[in-house]
Amino acid sequence: MEFNKFSDTIQEAIARNETVVFGCNCEVVYSGRAESFLPVGDRVVIIKADNTLLIHQPKGNTPINYMKEGCSFDLEINKDHILFKTKNLGLKEYLDLKIKEIHFLNTHPLEDDQKIQLAGSEKDMADMIFNDPNLIEDGFKPLTREEHTKYGFIDVFGYDKDNALVVIECKRFQGDLKAVSQLRRYVEKIKKAKGLDKVRGILVAPKISKNTEKMLNDFGFEFRAINPPKYLERHDKKQRKLDGF
């Protein structure tokens, strides 16, 4: 694609708040929270309506470079390349795209104000336990959930059948050392705040590593193997047998 045509199209599209997607052969220099350089290669570039910029390599999940919303752009046509400059003055971040060749370009106005509905989060686990306390043990009486107080953000907080205080930390995937540290922090805060000698700590997760189990035991904490709930099961598993392309 010709440089002048590319330049005109992209500037008009951004002015109209359209979404821009192009494939190109380019080099990337970033300077901001860190400094990076990406040698020449083929990438996909997206510029969104909020002036977010994303650069994707042909493999992998995450963008290799990016700039957050609110960027401004500057385009400079040279003999053998286009210098596409992006800056975010508020964040003091700068990204330069040295475009050697343009493989394709599309611009289009996109309309989308929808929010995603998601089920199976850590909060859903806490809710599930709150509503069905026997999942923890007989006689467990939850008091609060998602408590954002000075004691910390405790997932579930309550009393056991002997009226001992219980702090529960939920993890939706795997409980790790960080989770035990976190639980310990909460338990100690509660102990100190209430002047208590013994407060129980329970880590709830589908599974934990060996080291995590050891650390839990060292601090006298407990583990409950519980899976996060999934409310939105919409899939007909029978259809999944077919092979795709």
Next chain:
Amino acid sequence: MEFNKFSDTIQEAIARNETVVFGCNCEVVYSGRAESFLPVGDRVVIIKADNTLLIHQPKGNTPINYMKEGCSFDLEINKDHILFKTKNLGLKEYLDLKIKEIHFLNTHPLEDDQKIQLAGSEKDMADMIFNDPNLIEDGFKPLTREEHTKYGFIDVFGYDKDNALVVIECKRFQGDLKAVSQLRRYVEKIKKAKGLDKVRGILVAPKISKNTEKMLNDFGFEFRAINPPKYLERHDKKQRKLDGF
């Protein structure tokens, strides 16, 4: 764009391992590690050479839905929509795209085996301190960095001028409560392993929050305000005054 043409183009492109980008009006259902539903709206969809799938809304940094590499695809043409099914059998994840309208489509073979070069990471901070120990204090003698032992991954480990052991944890942005918990974990492990009563803990970061400072003090740890290094400064700041579009 016509559904049959879209179907043919996309299947051929995926078969040839090209990168596919299209804009469409669609609905998304995901089922896997969690369950999600995204009502109808305009999005950009990318299918990469490694069969990664990304779905982006016209605003924001992160994909609203995605499927990791190694997916297979299935396409079903209906009267008023295309059902584009994605599955990752290894991860037991499924994503259905109900495409109502196609705004644009591009496919292209992309070549890129380049790795990014990045400076200013936490490891760079640890290296800087290792090479210039006086940044911590006079007489500090670092022994190891990035120590991946059973004691944990200690950024920098050494002795002070009085031959007391020092554990240093670096954070490239802001030191927080989690960082203090982490430092505490390492200090306690070292104490126990060496049978020592006193091991110093130092948190190194550009800044810390008030609560973090308090928690540090509670455990007798110290703080050093140090910025991460940036080696690749390539930008001519004077050019940044110009306004872009």
Next chain:
DNA sequence: GGGGAGAGATGCCGC
């Protein structure tokens, strides 16, 4: 806007 913590976290490196 800062603080604190989750995420369908992802990606990296070491064992």
Next chain:
DNA sequence: GCGGCATTTCTCCCC
């Protein structure tokens, strides 16, 4: 593969 952890983490929620 799992484990432990940083990330230009990002995002959300509450103060």
